[in-house]
Amino acid sequence: MRLATLLQAAGMAPVGDGAVTGFAIDHRKVSAGSVFGAFVGNSANGEEFVPAAVAAGAVAVVARPHVKVDGAVHIAALHPRRAFARLAAGFFTPVPATIVAVTGTNGKTSTVELTRQIWRMCGFSAASIGTLGVTAFDESTATGLTTPDVVTFLSNLAGLSREGVTHVAYEASSHGLSQHRNEGPTVSAGAFTSFSRDHLDYHATMEDYFEAKMRLVDEVVDQNGAVVVWMDDPYSPEVARRARGRGLRLFAVGENGDAERGIRLLSHAASALGQDITVAHAGQEIAVRLPLIGRYQAANALCAAGLVLATAGPDGPSAAQVFDAMARLQPVRGRLERAVISRTGAPVYVDYAHTPEALIAVMTTLRSHVEGRLIVIFGAGGDRDEGKRRAMGEAVAQIADIAIVTDDNPRGEDPAAIRAAVLEGFHDTDNAGGKVDEISDRRAAIAAAISMAAAGDIVLIAGKGHEQGQIVGRGDAARVHPFDDVAVARECAA
Ligand SMILES: CC(=O)N[C@H]1[C@@H](OP(=O)(O)OP(=O)(O)OC[C@H]2O[C@@H](n3ccc(=O)[nH]c3=O)[C@H](O)[C@@H]2O)O[C@H](CO)[C@@H](O)[C@@H]1O[C@H](C)C(=O)N[C@@H](C)C(=O)N[C@H](CCC(=O)O)C(=O)O
Ligand SMILES: Nc1ncnc2c1ncn2[C@@H]1O[C@H](COP(=O)(O)OP(=O)(O)OP(=O)(O)O)[C@@H](O)[C@H]1O
Numbered sequence: 001m002r003l004a005t006l007l008q009a010a011g012m013a014p015v016g017d018g019a020v021t022g023f024a025i026d027h028r029k030v031s032a033g034s035v036f037g038a039f040v041g042n043s044a045n046g047e048e049f050v051p052a053a054v055a056a057g058a059v060a061v062v063a064r065p066h067v068k069v070d071g072a073v074h075i076a077a078l079h080p081r082r083a084f085a086r087l088a089a090g091f092f093t094p095v096p097a098t099i100v101a102v103t104g105t106n107g108k109t110s111t112v113e114l115t116r117q118i119w120r121m122c123g124f125s126a127a128s129i130g131t132l133g134v135t136a137f138d139e140s141t142a143t144g145l146t147t148p149d150v151v152t153f154l155s156n157l158a159g160l161s162r163e164g165v166t167h168v169a170y171e172a173s174s175h176g177l178s179q180h181r182n183e184g185p186t187v188s189a190g191a192f193t194s195f196s197r198d199h200l201d202y203h204a205t206m207e208d209y210f211e212a213k214m215r216l217v218d219e220v221v222d223q224n225g226a227v228v229v230w231m232d233d234p235y236s237p238e239v240a241r242r243a244r245g246r247g248l249r250l251f252a253v254g255e256n257g258d259a260e261r262g263i264r265l266l267s268h269a270a271s272a273l274g275q276d277i278t279v280a281h282a283g284q285e286i287a288v289r290l291p292l293i294g295r296y297q298a299a300n301a302l303c304a305a306g307l308v309l310a311t312a313g314p315d316g317p318s319a320a321q322v323f324d325a326m327a328r329l330q331p332v333r334g335r336l337e338r339a340v341i342s343r344t345g346a347p348v349y350v351d352y353a354h355t356p357e358a359l360i361a362v363m364t365t366l367r368s369h370v371e372g373r374l375i376v377i378f379g380a381g382g383d384r385d386e387g388k389r390r391a392m393g394e395a396v397a398q399i400a401d402i403a404i405v406t407d408d409n410p411r412g413e414d415p416a417a418i419r420a421a422v423l424e425g426f427h428d429t430d431n432a433g434g435k436v437d438e439i440s441d442r443r444a445a446i447a448a449a450i451s452m453a454a455a456g457d458i459v460l461i462a463g464k465g466h467e468q469g470q471i472v473g474r475g476d477a478a479r480v481h482p483f484d485d486v487a488v489a490r491e492c493a494a
């Protein structure tokens with residue numbers, strides 16, 4: 001493909017030409033004919049690698065105007081990440097016709113995966129991209145990040161299209177949004193699931209974190225697109241205001257949702273299989289037997305239904321098809337996944353809760369199913385938001401009957417210091433004394449919980465969900481020790 005053609009397609013100045021063979025944001029991945037994106041990052045400055053990228057054969061470099069580029073076309077841009085994405089989107093084509101994006105502190109993975117399932121049950125060839133990797137045709141391939149880097153993301157979209165996928169739901173993390181990792185393709189609808197504390201190691205304040213997420217509504221969703229908002233979150237009115245402000249179609253979901261142009265949740269009651277809910281949509285009242293437990297899983301499933309309905313074309317799917325599919329949803333990996341039942345009959349759940357709000361949500365859900373004690377094993381990740389650790393401890397201190405604080409990806413930090421910060425959350429709780437234990441080794445912690453669980457108790461192993469390893473060390477010293485909460489729980493219960 002010619003550079004001049006790509007520049008023209010992106011509406012950019014015709015600063016040069018040449019044959020383009022690919023795109024790279026890491027100079028080590030540049031080969032003859034690559035367009036290199038030189039970005040200022042958190043730990044490195046890509047601008048320093050421009051000479052190396054040119055030496056490796058870069059045909060052009062997207063970089064800030066003052067950066068010196070000798071021997072290749074300099075595509076000067078004040079926002080190089082944005083310009084690079086726009087240019088690359090012209091290269092990685094065609095992409096699936098219907099693309100939707102989900103943001104929120106918790107619920108992104110669940111919502112994109114449930115959206116994919118509903119589409120598939122309605123007869124579309126669909127995929128999801130997010131923390132679980134790229135999932136299509138019921139198989140997942142890991143990418144390592146929730147929102148992959150822009151080159152991986154765009155080439156995945158083009159690859160999926162080649163395989164016949166027409167519908168994609170992807171997770172837009174705040175990191176991904178602020179780094180323009182998924183700019184370029186037309187996004188027909190966005191969804192907002194929830195907002196609470198996380199990632200304050202990366203974003204300076206909660207306001208900054210919220211603004212990063214809001215780029216989805218303010219800029220990324222197509223001008224003719226829709227925004228699905230879970231209306232029962234304190235931040236939802238502001239999200240809805242921004243969507244309306246841009247003239248986007250608002251699809252409001254939840255108890256405060258719109259019974260005509262969105263989905264209003266009228267009632268929900270726990271059932272043997274999950275929960276029975278009634279909703280109103282387009283003036284109709286519909287009963288759905290949702291096979292997932294927990295109010296927040298109903299929220300995610302309704303946001304998924306909202307995305308499918310908000311992007312439905314003249315050929316459907318119809319509301320009846322969508323609500324019918326909701327009754328056949330399968331659980332999302334590592335999200336309230338029942339790993340095993342202990343020898344004494346206690347169910348052992350694995351869940352990805354790794355924020356204070358997520359812990360509250362999952363424990364509150366399990367609380368209503370437990371007759372005996374709720375035993376919770378959890379920890380906090382290293383090289384991540386330090387401030388959430390104590391709040392995670394407080395949440396568990398208040399809701400669990402017995403807690404075991406253990407390690408969860410200590411990365412480059414001292415695991416004992418992370419556990420100490422989590423344990424601080426137990427200090428101020430009156431009833432916390434005696435109910436918390438500290439066992440650094442995660443396998444030993446799981447074994448201890450399962451061996452103490454009696455009939456009527458429930459064990460919750462929180463924080464790692466689908467993860468397949470324990471990350472220890474930082475940078476080049478980082479090592480991933482194989483670890484799977486579900487597999488370990490089964491071994492311990494055997
Ligand atoms: C903090 C963060 O988001 N870092 C990601 C980001 O780094 P960055 O842009 O700051 O890059 P940098 O390492 O400072 O380097 C700057 C530039 O120089 C380039 N470079 C660098 C070194 C070199 O030798 N040559 C070279 O060309 C880099 O490719 C980059 O373009 O871009 C890199 C390339 O895509 C990512 O690998 C890296 O993810 C790191 C590994 C990471 O741990 N990210 C996590 C925190 C993350 O992104 N998480 C979110 C949210 C999770 C969730 O809540 O779901 C996610 O979406 O996964
Ligand atoms: N809508 C929700 N509101 C509150 N908590 C939720 C919600 N959905 C899921 N959770 C909790 O958050 C955990 C993570 O859910 P999920 O993986 O869907 O979120 P995510 O936004 O993709 O997270 P991440 O930022 O790590 O990618 C779940 O295991 C559950 O404990």
Ligand SMILES: N[C@H](CCC[C@H](N)C(=O)O)C(=O)O
Pocket residue numbers: 146354380381382384408409463464467
């Ligand atoms: N996407 C999240 C996942 C955290 C999962 C938890 N196991 C941890 O390592 O903190 C992050 O990278 O912050």
Ligand SMILES: [Mg+2]
Pocket residue numbers: 108109110130131132146171
């Ligand atoms: Mg996720």
